[in-house]
Amino acid sequence: MEKKKHTIIVPHDFTEVGEYALEHALVIAKIMENDITLVHIVKEEDEVERATEKCKEVAERTFKKHYHEPKVIVRVGSIFTAIGEVALEVNANLVIMGTHGVKGMQKLTGSWALKVIVSSPVPVVIVQAPPEHKKFEKIVFPVNFKQENKEKHHWVNYLSKYYKAKFYIIKQEVKDKTFRQRVQSNLTFAKKYFQNKEIDFEIYTAPGKNKFSTETVNYAVEIGADLILIMTTRDITLADYALGANEQQIIANKAKLPVMCVNPRSDLRKSYGFAAMSG
Numbered sequence: 001m002e003k004k005k006h007t008i009i010v011p012h013d014f015t016e017v018g019e020y021a022l023e024h025a026l027v028i029a030k031i032m033e034n035d036i037t038l039v040h041i042v043k044e045e046d047e048v049e050r051a052t053e054k055c056k057e058v059a060e061r062t063f064k065k066h067y068h069e070p071k072v073i074v075r076v077g078s079i080f081t082a083i084g085e086v087a088l089e090v091n092a093n094l095v096i097m098g099t100h101g102v103k104g105m106q107k108l109t110g111s112w113a114l115k116v117i118v119s120s121p122v123p124v125v126i127v128q129a130p131p132e133h134k135k136f137e138k139i140v141f142p143v144n145f146k147q148e149n150k151e152k153h154h155w156v157n158y159l160s161k162y163y164k165a166k167f168y169i170i171k172q173e174v175k176d177k178t179f180r181q182r183v184q185s186n187l188t189f190a191k192k193y194f195q196n197k198e199i200d201f202e203i204y205t206a207p208g209k210n211k212f213s214t215e216t217v218n219y220a221v222e223i224g225a226d227l228i229l230i231m232t233t234r235d236i237t238l239a240d241y242a243l244g245a246n247e248q249q250i251i252a253n254k255a256k257l258p259v260m261c262v263n264p265r266s267d268l269r270k271s272y273g274f275a276a277m278s279g
Contacts, residue, residue: 006093007035010070011083011116014040014054017098017128022058024131024258025096026066031135031162034093036070039086041079048074084119095124099252114248117261118232123155125227128256133226136163140220140228141201143190144172144212145182152231152262153193159229160199167194167201167229170219173208213249221255228259 008025012018025036038059040051055072063069073090075082087095099113117124136159159165171187174180187203194201206215220228232247251259 005033005035005091007037007071007090008032009083009087009090009092009095009122010036010038011079011095011097012038012040012055012058013098014058015098015100017100019098020127020130021096021098022062022070024125024127025070026062026068027131027134028094028096028125029068032093036068037086037090037092038070038072039083040072040074041082042074042076045076048076080115081119083116084121087120087122092122094122095120097124097126099126099128113251114232117247117251118263120263123260123262126251126259126261128252131258136165136226138223138225138227139165139167140216140223140225141167141169141190142172142212142216142228142230143169143183143186145174145179145186146231152229153190155229155260155262156193156199157197159227160197165200165226167199168219168223168225169194169201169203170216171203171205172212173206175208211246211249213246217250217253217255217257220253220257225257228253228257230259230261232261232263 008029010018010021010025012022022036022038028034029036038055040055042048042051051074052072055074059070059072071090073086075086077085083095083097086092097113097116113126117126139159141156156167160167169187169190172183174183191201191203193199204219206212206219208215210218216228219225228250230247230250247261251261253259
């Protein structure tokens, strides 16, 4: 019996960044041999028919241009929860979503995108521009003092399997002795993981003169990175949304680099009994 394909979810709001997300999905789906599912969320039932027609137009246009026809799902609900629900239903292994950055009144600004991300059971790749390359060759991997689980490392292995990418670990520079020990502990674990999996990597220590999120993006730009891989904050609060969590500063980065966001999962944390890194 043939194994069911995973699918990549692309939330599409019929904007330019929705098209960017679809373009990224087409590139990744080809390498990972995934299907693609366009998802559009509406507030009222009477909006479903028209939205479905527009999604089908996008799918047909995509097939004519790329010979890959995405599936279409239109759902009534909240964008903050419905995308995660659909991801579970359709055996998704990734969500690729466009954002309009920090500023603007559009649906998926930086802080709103973060709300969608933290409700997703699978990693979310945030994009702000069309793909510049056909594969991920340089991936930035931030290491700080926070305690998280092994799932970020699982995706290191996954990306390495398909892309043979090199990972660039950026280590946070902190003055506090306790935090510095935690950073070092997380770095040691990461090094062992990369070495055991025979994954190419190098380590860079952030200067510590600016926010770690800013220094992470600056480093990614400096080395010409294709992707930044981060963990989201566990139990993110309303204050984080209002004031701007570190993740928001990275996902809405001015360089418009793609960012893969992995959520901490309590089930894996219990089974691994592990304290790993956060982005």
